Every structure is written in C-alpha cells, then in structure tokens.
Amino acid sequence: MPENLRQHSPPSGADTATVLRYRRSPLVGDYLRGGAGAVMAGLPMVLVDVHWIPGIVLGSILTVFAAFLIRTAMRHATAVTVDNVGLRVSGPLGRSLRWQELTDMSVKYFSTKRDRSEGWMTVRLDSSNSSVKLESTLDEFDMVLSRAAAAARRNDLVLDDVTRANLSALGIDTGDDGDTGGSGLVTGGWDWRAVSGTSVAGDTGPHARD
Template identity: 45%
Template sequence: MAETLRYPPNVLLGDYARAMAGLALTALPLALLQVTPWIAGPLALCALLFAVFALRTAQRQMTRVTMDEEALRAEGPLGATIRWDALSDLRLRYYATKRGRDDGWMQATLIGRGSTIRIDSNLDGFDAVIERAVTAVRTNGLRLSRVTIDNLLALGITPPEPLPEDTPS
C-alpha cells in the first residue's frame, strides 16, 4: 500500500511569506524608484533569488511524494521515480540556521538509474522515507559517506556498517 506524503501548509505559507517579503524589499524599489546601477544590480540579483525561492516553494506545494515497497515517487513538477532495488546513492545533509546546530533542516538526495529525488525534513513522513532508503542501502550493498552516517545517527536511525575513517565524505 502506497503512503502519500506532502509538505505541511504552514511550512509552505511561511516560505511564501518570506519570498514575498524579500521580493517586496528588492523588486519594489527597482519598480518604483530611480536607483543608480550600483544599487540596482544587487537589488535585481536578490529579487531573482527570492523569485527562485518562491518558484521552488510552489514546486514543493504541487509535488506529492508516494512511497511503497517498490519505489519512491515524486509526482508533480520535476517529478521522478526511484525503485528501491535501483537506489545507487543516498546523501543526507544538515543545514543549520544557527551556529550551534540547534535549529535547521535536513535534505536527502536519493539517486537511482539516472533519476534524482530531493526531499527535506519538512516533508511529513521524512523519517519513514529515510528508514526505507537505509533498508535499500543495506539490500543494495551501498556505502554511505561519513556525513550521511552521522546525520542518520542524529535522526536516531541505525546506519549500515560504518565506513573506514579514511573514506572521504
């Protein structure tokens, strides 16, 4: 039976609010005021970054992630399917918003047969996806980076056999 996972609306609304605030602070001065080129350039670049963030948020809103015993599927814009028996890499990264790693999010990248799916820890059911991916890593005999292993431990998920210390992360 397939499990359907989505990003919670409150997370998406917060991201939309940040994107719109950023666009208001950067694009509105460009549209309403006459600014010098040395100010307009950085404002335009920041406006572009906020616009990309808004598009990425819309893409996350339209994406439905389904997981079953056979595969992980991201259905929507830039969708992909990765069969568990074809999983060839799992990367788990932590991004801190504060210096002491007190707050932040994780991003998982799953790769298999030319397809890539990226999900972040705001996805409802993120831990279940990672647990299933680790099962596939064990079954497929894959080796994980030290960073991924450390992040699995931080999630409370037992990783496959640890890597030797000389393996690059």
C-alpha cells in the same frame, strides 16, 4: 537533535503506499519571506528612478527572491508516494526511483544554531537513471530515510561518513557496527537559509519551521 525527528522504527513489511506532501506551515512562511523580499527589492525600482548600479543590485536580489518563490511553489505542488517498491514524485519535475535500483544516498543537515539544535535536513537518492532530492519539511521525512537506508543496506551501498552519522543520530540502522563519527547530527554543507536568519522551529524534521 531537533525535536521533530526522533528515533524511527524500521518500515513494516506491508506494501502500503503512503502519499506525503510538504507541510503547509513552512510553505506559508516561505511564501511570506519570499514575497516580502521581492517587494522590498522591486518596489524602489518601481517608485523611483534608480541609478543603474543599485538597479543591478536590486534586480539581482529580486531575481533571488523570485527564484525562491518559484521553488516554494514547486514544493507546494509536489506529492511523494512511498511504498516497498520505491518512491514517486508527482508534480513539477516529477520522477520515480525503485529501491532495488538505489545506487547512492546522501543525508545532510543544515544547522541554524551553533549547538546544532535547530535546522533541517535534505536527502538525495540516486539510481542509474534518476535522482530525487527531498527536504525534511516533507511529512514523515524520517520514514523516507528509514526506507531508503534499508534499501541501501540491501543493495550493499557504502554511505559517506556524514550520512551514516546523521542516520545513526536519528536511530536509523546503517548496517555499520563501527563509529559513525559522533552521536549528534553532523552538518554536511552550506545553505543560504542557514545565514539568513530563517526561523526553523517546529516542523516535521530538523527543518522545523512551524
């Protein structure tokens, strides 16, 4: 298990709002990686007369890095307010979700090592009229998972095996006394960063890019 996500205690009953933001260090790293990639792809098209075939390739790569920079800027401008009622995302594409309206929860882990010792997580929370997706570079990401899992239990939701296994590996109660598929984090999907050589050591959560 990555060092930054450890067993988390259930949320207290106090209705105290907590404002969370994505950590600066991982954001700076993403800006540097995205900027470097955009420069390496765009500079040849500016300095030399590029044939149309490599031009298409370089243009496509530039578009990917530009989109990554935009996504990083959106996370930079995002704040997440969490309390006993629900959570509210402020910033670009802001939205909100009430815990009592939670209808689905999905937690995935993307590993950058074969032994799954480093990587990051995402959580997707759905209601009938809203959907929120957060990454583990968010401050106190484990607290968000704990509150969401508590809401899922109250709402009698049936979580998928990967989500239950990942929550259990973090010491978060899933309300399931049975086997969740193992004691470690379970990879639940593919992400381009997992094969891009991105370093993810030292962040809040398994996406540890400090």
